[in-house]
Amino acid sequence: MKRLLSLAIMAIGLAEAQAQDVKVEFITPSIVHVVKGQPTKTLVITAKPEQVKVVKKGNITSSSELTVKQDAKGNLTFLTAKGKVLLREKNCDVKEARQTFTLDKDEAIYGLGTIQNGKMNRRGEKKRMEQSNLEDFQNVLQSIKGWGIYWENYSPTLFEDNANGMTFDAEVGDGVDYYFMYGKSADGVIAQMRYLSGDVPMFPLWTYGFWQSKERYKSARETESIVDQYRALNVPLDGIIQDWQYWGSNYLWNAMDFLAEDFSNGKQMIQNVHKKNAHFMISIWASFGPMTQQFRELDEKGLLMPFETWPQSGISHVWPPIMKYPSGVKVYDAFHPEARAIYWKYLKTLYDYGCDAWWMDSTDPDFFNPKESDYEHKVYGGTWRSQRNAFPLETVRGIYQAQRKDDKGKRIFIMTRSSYAGQQHYGSNMWSGDVNSSWDMLRKQVPAGLSYSLTGNPNFNTDIGGFFCGSYNTKGSGSAPKNPQFQELFVRWMQYGLFCPVFRSHGADAPREIWQFGKKGEPIYDAIEKQIRLRYRLIPYLYSTAWQVTSNNDSYMRPLFSDFAADKNVWNTTDEFMFGHSILAAPIVNPQYTEEKIIRTDAMTGWNRQDVKGENAQGVDWSATKTATKYLPKGTTWYDFWTGKQYKGGQNVTLETTIDRVPMFVRAGSILPLGPEMQYVGEKKWDNLEMRVYPGANGSFVLYEDEGDNYNYEKGAYATITFQWNDSKKVLTIGDRQGNYPGMLKTRTFTIVMPNGQQKQVEYSGSKTEIRL
Missing domain, CATH: 3.20.20.80 (Glycosidases)
Incomplete structure (x- = not known):
């Protein structure tokens, strides 16, 4: 057995644990960098370690958020500050750049990249991760328990989860190098990955x-x-x-x-x-x-x-x-x-x-x-x-x-x-x-x-x-x-x-x-x-979401467990997702009017024109009404975007569907801005936005605007207006406009619309306004 060295700790700054060539470094109180052998010369990580206060008690090193414990074999266990086990190392082969971890029996894990097998949960997965036309890999994995791993290795890597554990096995490497992140939620892990590697600039x-x-x-x-x-x-x-x-x-x-x-x-x-x-x-x-x-x-x-x-x-x-x-x-x-x-x-x-x-x-x-x-x-x-x-x-x-x-x-x-x-x-x-x-x-x-x-x-x-x-x-x-x-x-x-x-x-x-x-x-x-x-x-909703992606580490496309992790029914949902925080997108992904045609090609066979011809469907009645069943996550009330009908969460609902309508729902407490129809962005000003308010819970929304196509927003050239809905008082508060930019609308109209059809127009000049509905 290899001789173990004691943990060397700095009271303020980074913490390092060395058992032979094991190094543990706190980047933040909730992010730990683990290196065994030689570290990878990073192409990804841009963050510098913070001055993290850590405490050592024997083989345990703790920050305010995270505890790392090393056993007699040198394996690490990551725990919350309160002692809840998050993840355990099992086996490691430094020379082979291979690390195995132990997961809980029913623990769901997600991410890695665009694996084209129709699954969300990576349990039981075996995949050689090498970039290709149809599949791409970012080596970032996260758990339903709120932790994440970024595997810092650029060579093709075999990821495998089986009865022996979850393993990353790189084809090249002088050691094992990874970052453990405790974000407490899907959003939290995403925020930590962006902290390590960079935020998201605004698109035009x-x-x-x-x-x-x-x-x-x-x-x-x-x-x-x-x-x-x-x-x-x-x-x-x-x-x-x-x-x-x-x-x-x-x-x-x-x-x-x-x-x-x-x-x-x-x-x-x-x-x-x-x-x-x-x-x-x-x-x-x-x-x-x-x-x-x-x-x-x-x-x-x-x-x-x-x-x-x-x-x-x-x-x-x-x-x-x-x-x-x-x-x-x-x-x-x-x-x-x-x-x-x-x-x-x-x-x-x-x-x-x-x-x-x-x-x-x-x-x-x-x-x-x-x-x-x-x-x-x-x-x-x-x-x-x-x-x-x-x-x-x-x-x-x-x-x-x-x-x-x-x-x-x-x-x-x-x-x-x-x-x-x-x-x-x-x-x-x-x-x-x-x-x-x-x-x-x-x-x-x-x-x-x-x-x-x-x-x-x-x-x-x-x-x-x-x-x-x-x-x-x-x-x-x-x-x-x-x-x-x-x-x-x-x-x-x-x-x-x-x-x-x-x-x-x-x-x-x-x-x-x-x-x-x-x-x-x-x-x-x-x-x-x-x-x-x-x-x-x-x-307007999408661009305001883009600002939250840039400024608040949000995401556009959100698996349902990001917002409803307590509802186990959504852990493996693959046909619905949140679009921003308000809209539940439930697209129809099965044919209703024609027969499904099974086609299996990859990029190369497709280019080689090896498709098999099928029959042409005839006599389709596109005006016919069909039905689709969708699940609504528990914990909130949902509104059908098209009809305004309310549904209690935690149930399957059967909807009437048509060819021209995508099933979509809005969660209670949402404030949803809708812009004018236009032929191209910028053709019409947002001087009379429709603001849909969905009662049933308190809610807020930040409307974001800027010049649209330069980096002046990085210098503060943008404006935000915060809308807040008080559900018990049935009051919508439009806050003071914050910030400004060249060409900004100084006055405008908001048309407030409720699901029952009630409407009220409000003239707004940048000062706080309250509307009772």
């Missing part, structure tokens, strides 16, 4: 509108025409996305300039989009073709990686790929600061053209036919294997930090396919990859997004309708939007996407613009338009 206000995309618009004329048609139809739109190959051939892959003949004046295209009151996002990658300037400069400096990546063939217009003409495309070493600087030097061309946002594709990155030599390739800070999972963090951070230095008054908005811990601090929103178009995959997106949010990263979205819809093209290429099976799936996916921070339609195999599904007055078209219009009405 316009990013919360509707985004249209597809794989891909093939000319500048086509891209502009999409915006034109949305405007002509009076359907709201705020963003258009230009996907790949605007640069020309695959040998010019990711040249970061408009080199294709059909994009001969890309700068003018962007200006034209802006004149139409829309914003422009463009696809960029973590790899470069051999004829690009970036490739040549990076290659000269040894900053390219040797492995095979997308695209594999240099011939871009032929499918399947002609492999005898390899593309030569290589991924850059995003870990190297010089490589990141070169990346931004060329990306600045598009920035100067006026691009508003970046679509960073393949930030996993794509890594085909991996060889051992690829994994052992030297990168900045280690080997490809040792740094592998942190690649998305480094490439996104490189852009964020460079653009902040070259600020043109635009907040940074990056949509990326992959993410690692800490990435929330660098202006990024992750989407769930090239998912297929199926009900099974739609169902999986809900827990995948919630699991991602539980790692501290709040910004998540999916390709609405699924990326690969080719199996629905039963009447020729691109016919899926006319297929009732796909129409129903698409509408229900829209109704889920309504409650994601980014609301974006995208996919391959068929276009997804609203007019592809019919015309105004037809049920599917009208259902899609209804969701878009509702999204715009919700933007």
